Amino acid sequence: MGEVKLSGKGLPVTKKILAKASGKEYVESGEFVEAKVGMVMVNDLTGPLALDAFEKLKEKKVWDKNRIVIVLDHQIPADSVHSAELHKRLRRFAAEYGIKNFYDVGRGGICHQVMVEKGHVKPGVVVVGADSHTCTYGALGAFATGIGSTDAAAVFSTGSLWFKVPEVMRINVEGNLKPYVFPKDLILHVVGLIGEDGAIYMGLEFTGSTIKKMGVEGRLTLCNMVVEAGAKTGIIEPDEKTIEYLKGRVKESFTPVYSDQDAKYEEELSLNVEDLEPQVACPHSVSNVKPVDEVGDVEIDQAFIGSCTNGRIEDLRVAAKILEGRKVKDGVRLIVIPASQEIYLQALKEGLFEVFVRAGAYIGPATCGPCLGGHFGLLADGEVCISSTNRNFVGRMGSPKSKVYLASPATVAASALTGKITNPKKFM
Amino acid sequence: MVLTVVEGRVLKYGDNINTDVIYPGKYLVFTQPEKMAEHAMEGLDPEFPRKIRDYGLVVAGKNFGCGSSREHAPQSLKYAGCKCVLAESFARIFFRNAINIGLPIIECKGIHSKTDEGDRLQIDMEKGIIKNLTKNEVLNFKPFPDFLLKIFRSGGLISYLNLKSKTT
Known part of the structure; x- marks a missing residue:
């Protein structure tokens, strides 16, 4: 599968994707980069504020109508005239700018699930979304992170965005989960261990035999909650399970990106989950x-x-x-x-x-x-x-x-x- | 251009103040500034919109703004009259959002323990100096890197992009 792991630069996958998207060979933690975005998503609550910001731009042009996804999910079907108005505004914007990836009531579902199941996320690219749980897509090997509405407007217009290169924490997980213990229990355990600001500004990378054995759905749950520890992203290197999941969903070609074999991590956490019980x-x-x-x-x-x-x-x-x-x-x-x-x-x-x-x-x-x-x-x-x-x-x-x-x-x-x-x- | 010296009195809050208490989910359907201002910090301190107009500054502990990416949170603070948020640390999306909408925001170690509610502070954003006029003390913080200062000086990300498109 494409890229050779050993590049000798010691970069974890998180930084490697960011470097690639910024046209660089190497990036350092704390550095500011302007990265090209592969896909941007807004929903019915963050989208209207993005449109407010977009309308303040001098040039109201979208950079690529095929790389913008709009999902109505938080308040659907409209529960009030207020939300009906928000939905109407997004519908009109999608029609005006020819945005085909518009998921109306009954056509999609929760934005993060729509993004992965409709093939809007591919490994090795930067994906942003105006919703904090955008980090979910790291499960498919993308650099995925939540942004704000003004950020989203900037991406609509320019196709790129500023990022601070995060420090990366590797979480290596070994052992078999008990039959009544699930990826959710694992991520709750991790957030409990490191705390709600334990990974603030950081990227988390999950590795180890437990992750290898875990299906894509479980990996999505795992990466979904990294933001609850303050993390910017959570990521799992793509493998045959990822590729299998993407088959028939992602239409474009893609190049998976992997951590260098000599990747350096600012922090490491090792867990054995053989004895893990359900967590609350x-x-x-x-x-x-x-x-x-x-x-x-x-x-x-x-x-x-x-x-x-x-x-x-x-x-x-x-x-x-x-x-x-x-x-x-x-x-x-x-x-x-x-x-x-x-x-x-x-x-x-x-x-x-x-x-x-x-x-x-x-x-x-x-x-x-x-x-x-x-x-x-x-x-x-x-x-x-x-x-x-x-x-x-x-x-x-x-x-x-x-x-x-x-x-x-x-x-x-x-x-x-x-x-x-x-x-x-x-x-x- | 935004003010780079900010002065006001402190309203003090704790650690891990999340965006659900800064701006509860049930009000997310509102996008009008005056509506957002009415519900700022409602989950924690319903008196906030009234108080912040007099005080102007928010001081908090670690991880301020954690949780959802809702830009309504920093917007509601800004529209309610908050001139600057100072905290030990910020959740990253809140941090981005504040910079992007031109709400002054300062990460300063020790700010929470060294400040009391009601203290008058004078903050120089570019020099990285906080003068506590009530206690006659000075605290230093690392000013924004140039990259962020440019966005901040423009008044936010959209104005920055507009200025940039004018010059290129």
């Missing part, structure tokens, strides 16, 4: 992580399975396996939301929805939904939710007096059955 991030910080059995007796009001972190088909399959033939505890509401229309259709074909409905779950359309306390599934004062999402900040999912616990879809499903935070082991 307790209120109100993603780094307040404990093994599920140490969380104590926590009764829940709501359980949510979905989001760009854990709303993929494997997540729904695991949840369905646990919920099959069982009932969600009275007094608990379980909300299940596939991350995209493609996943929705797949879940439908596999009969997973029947399992969810029979268990007493509410199934929602592909959207970010309750994850950010936007347009539905909000929590009231004093309510507790266990969620397969990525943030548990004060008020994230509704009332500032509610509490959110983060866990894997398996732990969420098991908890929905018992009505309190529960180790999924007993149901698997």
Whole structure:
């Protein structure tokens, strides 16, 4: 697969992609570069502010209409006249500038899932998105990072953006995960270990046998949450699993980029996950992580399975396996939301929805939904939710007096059955 | 051109102030400056929009602005009347966004422990000096590198690009 690993410059893949995109042989941590962007994405909440900024430009031309992706996902279908207006504005912009990669209600789903499943992300390039979880795509070997709306407007216009070259931390993971332990548990464990500012401004690179064995969906979950430790990017070198995933999705050719064999890392973390138990991030910080059995007796009001972190088909399959033939505890509401229309259709074909409905779950359309306390599934004062999402900040999912616990879809499903935070082991 | 010397009194907050409390998700559908200003810091301090008009400065601990990429967060602070945010460290997207929209932002080790709510500070962005006029003390910080100073001096990324396109 293309490039030779040994270049002798000691660059990790993160810096190598940035160097390549900036037309340089070598970049140093802390250096500012202007890098060419391969693809830029905005959604229905960050897009309108990008348009505000774009309209202030003297030259209102887009650099490449085929490299701009607009996804309506946070407030869909429109829940208010305000969001309907935002959607209308983005629709008009897409039509005016001939942006074909516009995913309207019913055509895409959550932006990060759409980006990977529709082939907008390829290894070895810089991909930016006006959403913090853009780092997800590092799972496919891209340098992917979240930016702001003004940044996005600049990229719309110029196709490039300023970056500070990040220091890189390598996280090497060895060992087999237990059957009831998932990539989500691993990333929660990592954020718990290094803290919510433990990787601030840094790039994380995941290596090791556990990562090699992990499927692309799990890798997406892993890279999705690196921002919760403050990281700029998370990346996994492409391998045969990546290439297999990209087949039929990415139409353009691409050249994977790998870390030099003598790559230098500013920090290294080594983990063995043989004994890792399911993890839970307790209120109100993603780094307040404990093994599920140490969380104590926590009764829940709501359980949510979905989001760009854990709303993929494997997540729904695991949840369905646990919920099959069982009932969600009275007094608990379980909300299940596939991350995209493609996943929705797949879940439908596999009969997973029947399992969810029979268990007493509410199934929602592909959207970010309750994850950010936007347009539905909000929590009231004093309510507790266990969620397969990525943030548990004060008020994230509704009332500032509610509490959110983060866990894997398996732990969420098991908890929905018992009505309190529960180790999924007993149901698997 | 933006002001490179900023003066005001301090409103003080803690570590890991995230964008969900700076600008709660339920208000993301608003893009009008005055609407955004009304909800600045609502998740943490609903009195903020009223207070910041008198005070002008925010001092925080580490990792200010962590979480979502929502530019509504720095915009709401700016529109509410915040003249500068000073913190031990910033989450990177918040940092970019602040520079890009022309909200002065300063990373300064020790600022949180050496400053009390209500202190009057005078900040020289280009020289890297913070004078605490209340305590009669001086703190130094590393000024922006030239690259960022250029964007900052232009008043933000869009003005910078507009100026650049004029000169090329």
